[in-house]
Amino acid sequence: MRYTKIAQGQLEVSTVCMGCWALGGDRTWGPQDKTDAIAAIHAAMDVGINFFDTATGYGNSELLVGEALRDRREEVVIATKVGGRNLTAEKLPAACEQSLTNLGIDCIDVYHIHWPSRRVSVDETVRAMEDLKAAGKIRHIAVSNFGPENLSELLPLTIPAANQLAYSLLFRAIEFEILPACLDGDVAVTCYSPLMQGLLTGKFGSADDVPDGRLRTRIFNSDRADALHGEAGAEKETFAAIAEIAEVARQAGMDMAVMSLAWLLGREGVASVIAGARSPDQIRRNAAAGDLILPANVSTRLDEVTEPLRETMGANADMWEPQSASPIR
Numbered sequence: 001m002r003y004t005k006i007a008q009g010q011l012e013v014s015t016v017c018m019g020c021w022a023l024g025g026d027r028t029w030g031p032q033d034k035t036d037a038i039a040a041i042h043a044a045m046d047v048g049i050n051f052f053d054t055a056t057g058y059g060n061s062e063l064l065v066g067e068a069l070r071d072r073r074e075e076v077v078i079a080t081k082v083g084g085r086n087l088t089a090e091k092l093p094a095a096c097e098q099s100l101t102n103l104g105i106d107c108i109d110v111y112h113i114h115w116p117s118r119r120v121s122v123d124e125t126v127r128a129m130e131d132l133k134a135a136g137k138i139r140h141i142a143v144s145n146f147g148p149e150n151l152s153e154l155l156p157l158t159i160p161a162a163n164q165l166a167y168s169l170l171f172r173a174i175e176f177e178i179l180p181a182c183l184d185g186d187v188a189v190t191c192y193s194p195l196m197q198g199l200l201t202g203k204f205g206s207a208d209d210v211p212d213g214r215l216r217t218r219i220f221n222s223d224r225a226d227a228l229h230g231e232a233g234a235e236k237e238t239f240a241a242i243a244e245i246a247e248v249a250r251q252a253g254m255d256m257a258v259m260s261l262a263w264l265l266g267r268e269g270v271a272s273v274i275a276g277a278r279s280p281d282q283i284r285r286n287a288a289a290g291d292l293i294l295p296a297n298v299s300t301r302l303d304e305v306t307e308p309l310r311e312t313m314g315a316n317a318d319m320w321e322p323q324s325a326s327p328i329r
């Protein structure tokens with residue numbers, strides 16, 4: 001496993017972070033076996049992963065992460081998130097205390113603003129987070145889903161430890177404006193849904209095979225399941241790209257999921273990939289990306305075969321909402 005520095009060099013984390021959303025067993029992911037969840041977190045540590053990402057919004061994920069990491073607190077970097085109404089100066093301290101209690105820890109290593117808020121000024125939230133930092137409740141302030149305008153409001157106040165963004169071979173929207181803005185501002189990028197919610201493992205042959213909870217994203221047609229985005233999606237381009245990516249992996253003799261994660265880790269500005277996993281086998285497989293550096297010709301070929309999808313989906317970095325409704329600016 002390779003390691004990298006975030007928070008302007010102050011924090012060393014594994015390049016593969018374990019994403020713990022699905023472990024919460026919510027509406028998007030369906031039920032999760034608790035024994036498997038805890039075993040997956042332990043398997044992650046056994047293969048060198050020291051970075052774990054959760055949020056209050058992920059069902060009972062914080063509780064599970066806390067339980068699994070209880071005896072090994074000193075070995076790990078725990079990231080969690082706060083959002084919505086809890087971003088006010090009044091509510092933030094109690095939200096933070098709740099996360100600390102759920103996780104069974106005294107201090108959160110990386111505390112993210114989950115999404116930019118339209119109601120609460122970023123100035124108010126950052127000041128309240130600085131107070132939490134001064135009180136020893138959090139170590140680093142981070143953000144998620146911040147676009148160029150959101151960043152230009154944030155950066156005079158603080159440089160976040162990272163900006164957590166949706167990024168994968170099937171969702172390259174941040175390349176247009178956000179990744180360059182992060183590079184300019186010296187903000188490390190951590191990538192969420194790096195397997196596009198499992199699609200890049202190659203296990204779904206068509207959109208009809210994808211479980212309902214995952215059909216909400218904008219790559220799928222808005223007629224499907226609970227989608228609210230009202231757009232046409234890009235199902236044809238997505239499954240054409242998946243077939244091409246599978247062929248690149250076959251020719252290179254690589255595991256498709258591992259190759260897809262390694263492609264991200266080769267992009268300038270990307271510090272870590274937050275790969276979700278629901279079992280020890282999945283996280284062991286994903287962790288191999290932390291040891292793989294893609295040959296330039298494989299990486300370039302992957303750029304090429306996903307370019308038509310990149311063009312179709314455009315620069316909207318919100319996986320679920322149309323640009324007009326997204327808080328990502």
Ligand SMILES: NC(=O)c1ccc[n+]([C@@H]2O[C@H](COP(=O)([O-])OP(=O)(O)OC[C@H]3O[C@@H](n4cnc5c(N)ncnc54)[C@H](OP(=O)(O)O)[C@@H]3O)[C@@H](O)[C@H]2O)c1
Pocket residue numbers: 018019020021022029053054114144145164165191192193194195196197198199201203257274275276277278281282283285286
């Ligand atoms: N900041 C934000 O707004 C935000 C938003 C979304 C996610 N996140 C973070 O990013 C993390 C990762 O994103 P994500 O969970 O949406 O998607 P992901 O990492 O792209 O996909 C994870 C899912 O794919 C399947 N999978 C993973 N590895 C596999 C393997 N090797 N073989 C077969 N299937 C495999 C698993 O689900 P099945 O086994 O059920 O198929 C797993 O839950 C989350 O856990 C969360 O921590 C943050």
